[in-house]
Amino acid sequence: MLYDRFIVALDPPRGAGVGWALRVASALCGFAWGFKLGLPFLAGFGVEGFRLVRRACPGASIVADLKLADIGFSMRLTVERVGPYVDAVIAHSFVGVEGGLGELAEWARESGVRLALVYTMSHGGSAEVLAPCRGRLAEVIRRVRPWGVVAPATRPGEVEEARRLFPWARILSPGVGAQGARPGSALCAGADYEIVGRSVAHSPRPLEALLEAAREASRCHPR
């Protein structure tokens, strides 16, 4: 079963408290490879929320998906706050290296936190700027050589491309479930992990939903 190839995004539904996130994390603990905590989570529950999820399931990898896209100084100030509670942070490759990702990568090395960079995204708008500019994005990713690269399950061709261009990297693929990609779409195309959100985390029975997704993905034989 491939449930350990899934990362579950804990984007809180409207009105949910941190207890919601802790219940979902506990239900999936020992199954999901990790949890993705994004800006909606940070805005809702603060850095303290990160600490609580870490404590609710210490074995899971915690990915801070803050979609960092700022100058190096500001990105560092941000990640220093969540660093103690996370295994990886996601930033956008389009901010470039000089005075930007260079400083963030240095912080990641010093602090032992893994860095993942976005190549392209899962929504329609990704085709407007990111996709046509991805030659330059790939150049930034090659220079930074991050632990992970984010490419969308909704476009398996871009996952295959990322797999080929960045052979050293873990490929993380969002867009599974509510955003339209079938579980396994990205794993079949060479991704290492699929990121699933609402269809598991907002389900009344998150573990059953995760196992069902893993069953569907088991048609693939990922590396």
Next chain:
Amino acid sequence: MLYDRFIVALDPPRGAGVGWALRVASALCGFAWGFKLGLPFLAGFGVEGFRLVRRACPGASIVADLKLADIGFSMRLTVERVGPYVDAVIAHSFVGVEGGLGELAEWARESGVRLALVYTMSHGGSAEVLAPCRGRLAEVIRRVRPWGVVAPATRPGEVEEARRLFPWARILSPGVGAQGARPGSALCAGADYEIVGRSVAHSPRPLEALLEAAREASRCHPR
């Protein structure tokens, strides 16, 4: 005096509590046009920090510079949390309209919060991807037609370009002070507001530092 053309970024120095931000905001209240609260601020002080700054200086415009760069669903979940305490939010144009900024712009209209989109940035890395792709970024900005556009004081040529391309928009220019641009660089080039951070907010005498920057900028006669 042009002090009311300055937005002061309240990025907390290491170890600072929310009291630091409130002291700076109070000292500049009635002078600075507004305050920019970014991800370091959110990570440090939460949504409650936004509420406290609003209360410390109700007349100032509060700009949530979360550098939003995600799918529409996630951006909305985030801004709904800070919306009650801010006048404007900043997002990245490169995420595109479909399933991205389109949804955010709709939320902005419904909630009465102004939207500002990043054109190019103030650090060196902006020249690696953003600047060469800015024809596509301009197209996104024209489609969304946001209240504001962000262009860097460190590159007055890009401010002039933004002024020409987006005549309806307020131009907000970061990069003044610690990042290298001289106060007035952007106002002289057609910007409406200059964003200054460390050189004012981390100064032992923030108001004197702001007034000094305003004096230096007074060589320009902005529109």
